[in-house]
Amino acid sequence: MKNFALIGAAGYIAPRHMRAIRDTGSKLTTAYDINDSVGVIDSLAPEASFFTNFEEFYEHAQILRRDELQALHYFSVCSPNHLHHAHIAAGLRLGCDVICEKPLVPTPDLWRELCLIEQETGRRVFNILQLRHHEAIVLLRKKVAAAPCSSKFDVDLTYITSRGKWYAASWKGDHRKSFGIATNIGVHFFDMLYFIFGNLQRSELHYSEDTKAGGYLEYQRARVRWFLSIDANDLPKQALGEKSTFRNISVDGEALEFSEGFTELHTVSYQEILAGRGYGLQDVRHCIETVHGIRNATPRITSTDNIHPAVSSLIRHSV
The missing domain is CATH 3.40.50.720 (NAD(P)-binding Rossmann-like Domain)
Structure with missing residues (x-):
């Protein structure tokens, strides 16, 4: 004990x-x-x-x-x-x-x-890198590993988790304490992407404000358009009034179902750590570098092909 x-x-x-x-x-x-x-x-x-x-x-x-x-x-x-x-x-x-x-x-x-x-x-x-223990993530990683080494997957990552006015008043709404949306809620997914698709080769920031951010990441085995938001107005029509969170990852057009199976992942993480198989400093270096790069980037669009649909919509409505 x-x-x-x-x-x-x-x-x-x-x-x-x-x-x-x-x-x-x-x-x-x-x-x-x-x-x-x-x-x-x-x-x-x-x-x-x-x-x-x-x-x-x-x-x-x-x-x-x-x-x-x-x-x-x-x-x-x-x-x-x-x-x-x-x-x-x-x-x-x-x-x-x-x-x-x-x-x-x-x-x-x-x-x-x-x-x-x-x-x-x-x-x-x-x-705690709990998504690495999620069954759907582990299966996708095996699928990617089994695919031809020359192939790259096209991935869309969307995570919208509604937060009320309390969020802005809390430490999470203070960029000096939470380090912003991409770091506070995105770091989980950026670690997952590295775990599945390998080293990061390119990063672009397309959109950034206090409640949402979006961009493009290219890994060894994937091209990823990403969008993160805590604004309920960004929820898709089918989720409005029904759900406060929308989580979607599509790989080559096929949705990855991982809405369940989260409740025990901290316990699994602890079991692995206590058994001597935990994720240490070397394992987490990549996602620290990824969010640090995003946080210090200036939003800029180099190609319309790499823009997440939600970001495209925001840009259209702001013009």
């Missing part, structure tokens, strides 16, 4: 980590969040110590190191994006391996800094 600490216990994604800790036979002993709305702990880890002050949390973790039975083995980081680097570093320096949500860090420079801290501490950083 491994002892866990969790940072960001009041966040949306934290309960999935708490369940994964419990369901892998480990124990959440210590949790921290500046917000005390953490009643979910009662059903998942009622004995866990809880802190709303980081200094007290850190000191408590230091004291636990003196007792072999209570010492922490893992840090789970579910805090806002801009705090990931500092919290990962704190976990490593406490002698723990760290499991962190995406995006791990926003820039290649911070990624390299984590590599140095890993070397200094002898501990490891693992990223």
